[in-house]
Amino acid sequence: MTETASRPTLEAVAARAGVSRATASRVVNGGDGVREPLVERVRRAVEELGYVPNQAARSLVTRRHDAVAVVIAEPETRVFADPFFALQLRGISKELTAHDSQLVLLLTEGRDDHARVGRYLAGGHVDGALVFSLHLDDPLPELIHGAGVPTVFGGRPGWGDGARRAVYVDSDNRGGAREAVRHLVGLGRTRVAHIAGALDQTSAVDRLDGFRDVMGDADPRLVVEGDFTPAGGERAMRELLERCPDVDAVFAANDLTASGALRVLRERGRRVPDDVAVIGFDDMLPVAEQTDPPLTTVRQDIEEMGRLMARLLLRDLDRRAGKQGADGAPAGVVLPTTLVRRLSA
Secondary structure: OOOOOOOOHHHHHHHHHOHHHHHHHHOOOOOOOOOOHHHHHHHHHHHHHOOOOOOOHHHHOOOOOOOEEEEEEEOOOHHHHOOOHHHHHHHHHHHHHOOOOEEEEOOOOOOOHHHHHHHHHHHHOOOOOEEEEEOOOHHHHHHHHHHHOOOEEEOOOOOOOOOOOOEEEOHHHHHHHHHHHHHHHHHHOEEEEEEEEEOOOOHHHHHHHHHHHHHOOOOOOHHEEEOOOHHHHHHHHHHHHHHOOOOEEEOOOOHHHHHHHHHHHHOOOOOOOOOEEEEEEEHHHHHHOOOOOOOOOOOHHHHHHHHHHHHHHHHHHHHHHOOOOOOOOOEEEEEEOOOEEEOOO
């Protein structure tokens, strides 16, 4: 048998601090209206006793759960295989941890999961939601809107009706794509192809638009849709070589797609960058620095995107709670991109 030490109570904290239980409760649970010297005494007593606040009681006072749902509209096989999601989650987790808030991860494997996520968000378990990797026909935005949960989206939302104001964080996908393709053209390449991402996602559409901004009326056979995965890059690269054997440059929608394209080019005996120059998008170091040759790519700060999403949501929650200095979130934040030159182009 083991003897379990009794947990310190709120009454013990109040006694140690020399204040009433009500005063101790307001300080511990985030309430207002307590003079600063008393706040310091209560906090010191909490630390000395090792008191852990009761979350249910805290929620009654603050009307906050100190938990945020992170909803990724992808199956777990994709989420745990793609470093992009790990980087974004790391940024989100760092920001939430710094504000003593918990991350609740929700994934969507299929349509049944959308309804489950909608019910969970509507059930009052979390303070808000961070949602990314949406597809254009995804029902999640409507479900989230119906749940009335404060939300920040990762990536430009796909609806264009103007009826809903969406707070989002994105990168300059179109501008980054233009810079990549201009670099390829500047190298003297004339048969520049694009392996697009899944075109039911706005990031893929924006990068395709950036490609077309530079290439104008390029041969339509030089554009093949992929799915942001290495296997998709392989399939698309094989199709490109069959359609246009004289292709001399490829702008891939992301680094994983580019890694698949590089494998096929190597199999077909095409030298990179001598015969075919290749540029990716993301600059995920576990991918871009490990390809053969190392990948020239467009860098977006994925971790910072995650941090900023969480920061905007927490700021919005503070504003709704009436906290001083909490400004409203802008409708959309677009972060800049830069071209990182390595050996593939």
